[in-house]
Amino acid sequence: MIPGMNKARRPQAPRVGSAEGPPGGSVVFLLSSLGFAASRAFQDALAPVGLTPRQFALMNLVATSEGISQGVLTQPLGIPASRLVGIVDELENKGLIERRRNPEDRRYYALHLTAKGRATLNRARRVARDNEERFCTPLEPSEREPLLESLRRLAAGQQLPLGVHPALASPDEDDHGPAPM
């Protein structure tokens, strides 16, 4: 399970306030509000590129591990295989990734980025960087690193795995059978 973009439902923000004590004085309250806002901001920033945060995440994983199979993606994305099908379908229909049959075991797909997919991914990454800068403009430059440090510490306290390199993070939690590619 990779940490990730919070789901910011477009139609209507499902937000609920704690309203006790001073909300502006609660780390939990502020984090959940801001987390939602950050998620939504990212989603909006990414929209012009034609990607959802989830598609972006999937493409990043494929980029890091070309030839990865759908089943493996299941873990870091934290979604069941049945849902992956649709997401991969969308990206394939857009010509951003392709499914190649693995000749050695024809049950597996090997996912690859197309040239167009790589270009789109690069554009999306630039957009993500720009969004990060825009989001952080209210901060003093000197404020940024300490903030990140505090957030990292809180994340560790919540057992949130931070980096998690795709597919490779926990290669053999149960170690069943031959590792699919």
Added chain:
Amino acid sequence: MIPGMNKARRPQAPRVGSAEGPPGGSVVFLLSSLGFAASRAFQDALAPVGLTPRQFALMNLVATSEGISQGVLTQPLGIPASRLVGIVDELENKGLIERRRNPEDRRYYALHLTAKGRATLNRARRVARDNEERFCTPLEPSEREPLLESLRRLAAGQQLPLGVHPALASPDEDDHGPAPM
């Protein structure tokens, strides 16, 4: 629209990673991950009291404005009136709040906390405070205030209203007709 608890869907966390650059170095990425975790932690902490974050929020609003009507709650909670019905139903069935007809205009309900409701709310508030402390244990004491300050600044940049006193925050955005109680 009040800032609020992020929706942490129980069945399965809908999380998606950005996975570009170092996620542990992105404020946006960390915030959305942590926001989700914070939201979930709060939800879990509140569960033993028998309240969802949304119910808790509603009760806090009623506590601050006894006799408030359902329609007014719509704004700070950011949900349509039709959904409010169910939430109020639940709380009423549990005997935590009651609907009284407003004799002056029998279209309105006047919502009030019951004695049991007040007791439950107090318990929930204690739980929220405890949860806040637990969540923040990874932080050095000296780290906490600067973190809050940075978060507040980011929230302001995202136009997130912080305190928002229930029902009273934006009493007349359009000013249509007599203000319901």
Added chain:
DNA sequence: TATTGTTATACTCTATAACTATA
């Protein structure tokens, strides 16, 4: 005719489980 609250309906997202094809 307008407004509060309610009910009905439809739509989206999701997970679980049945299915296929390969092995």
Added chain:
DNA sequence: TATAGTTATAGAGTATAACAATA
């Protein structure tokens, strides 16, 4: 018999719109 991927189904959660009561 077991596994990768797919399709089918059902259950939440939600918004929109029609509705009833009151003004």
